[in-house]
Amino acid sequence: MGLFTELKDSISRVTDRLFAEEEPKRIGIYGPPNAGKTTLANRIARDWTGDAVGAESHIPHETRRARRKENVEIERNGKSVTIDIVDTPGVTTKVDYEEFTDEMDEDDAIRRSREATEGVAEAMHWLREDVDGVIYVLDSAEDPITQVNTMLIGIIESRDLPVLIFANKIDLDEASVKRIEDAFPQHKTVPLSAKEGENMDEVYANIAEYFG
């Protein structure tokens, strides 16, 4: 009978674990290409797990597949949140290999742009099916009012997903957080520099609050 009890115990342990804890929320990091999504994902992952998510680059569309970092546990003010971070490819309505030909030869540029296009499709698909919350990353040195941003925020709103807008790259001279706040006044905007690690305390506090 010992075997049976043991089995029963282990089963109940598994079910306990299944139902006692919620699945970690899956938070998608979205935004246009080159806004600093991967830099942010890496910053968060390094701060809380010790390793990185993916390669960063100044060339747009470095991230061409969604990458996931699971079970990132963030603690803030005694509150602990466990999330899965999904770093998604930058979303755009147009991909042109000529954008990359300065940095690589034409074949590579064409391949990069094809992969980037696939990446956008993947990102949109994740948005539809697989995220419980969104961190929308914007380059605060760029005009936030674009078709892509308006549309993505619209989709996110229509799904009632919790969303935080991150005004990234505040270390740049041309950065304007206000421009982003004004563009999306209905959402909480958090200024930061993922690269320099500026204002990360507020970032984590907001993540814990919004996605906890």
Added chain:
Amino acid sequence: MPHECTNCGRTFPDGSKEMLSGCPNCGGNKFQFAPSGQTTESTESAASTSAEPAGGTGTADTTGTVKRAADTVRGWVSSESKQSAEPTQSAEPTQSAEPTRSAEESLENRTPATDASHDESDGSWPEPETSSAPEQRTDTDEFTEWPETARRPEDRSTAVGDESSDVDREHATFESASPTTSTSDKSVDSSPSSGEHSTLEDSENTAQADARSEVVSTADLPSETPHSTSDAGAEPTEADGPGDEAGTQPPDHGRVVSEPSGDQPSIEELRAELNEQFESIKIVSPGQYELNLMELYNREEYIISLQEDGRYVIDVPDSWHADDDE
């Protein structure tokens, strides 16, 4: 005025944030988008496509915000795409416009080509295609049907004008019945040539044969031929172009989708419109893509990869999780 509340009719400038939280007047959350500058152009030709998808794609059931966003982007994308489409067409309007066509028409063209070779002997017909033309003929099946085809060469020689097109149509209808009647003087000339045909065929090499067979297989010949014949009027100039193109290089994969919008208000165009409605990724050329985000988002299936030839590989969402679950 780009945005208009469908409830109270209040308008908002493009990019306005007021309506993000509903119409300040009436609280309505449905807006229609009518871009001012771009749409005026695009409305004429492309707008029809952009307008239709907005209604039909099922965005209607999502909230007003999304619809507005979708409309905005659609308008933008369609106008953009139109712009991009035009330059390509202007570059080679007739040739690139109808790769499929050329294939279909090749049936008809074959005969003329053979004639052309005859004419060449006369020196009157300086056809670049002469070499390819004889090849096409060699199809044994088709050849038997086409003894009459001799007339076509005449059409060809005269072809430059509209008259030729009329002639073509007559031919098309009468082909099997009375080739000779339709063709006037030249038909007489051609009749002797029928004897020559056989020699021409023999001279065909394998490459030529290949070329011919390819053309036949790609086109939906049975269904399309009647249509192409009706359009024959436009062909004479095209016939030269596509013929050459087909011989030298395959039609550009990426372009096919956008091309039909220009020249003919025919089935081709309707088909293109349909394509646009369902399109989520437009391949402008290799390495250049336009994406319809709303379509991508609304799409049930997931596009895994784009092939070089412009095809998609798609899969159901769940099957690929395994790969990514590292």
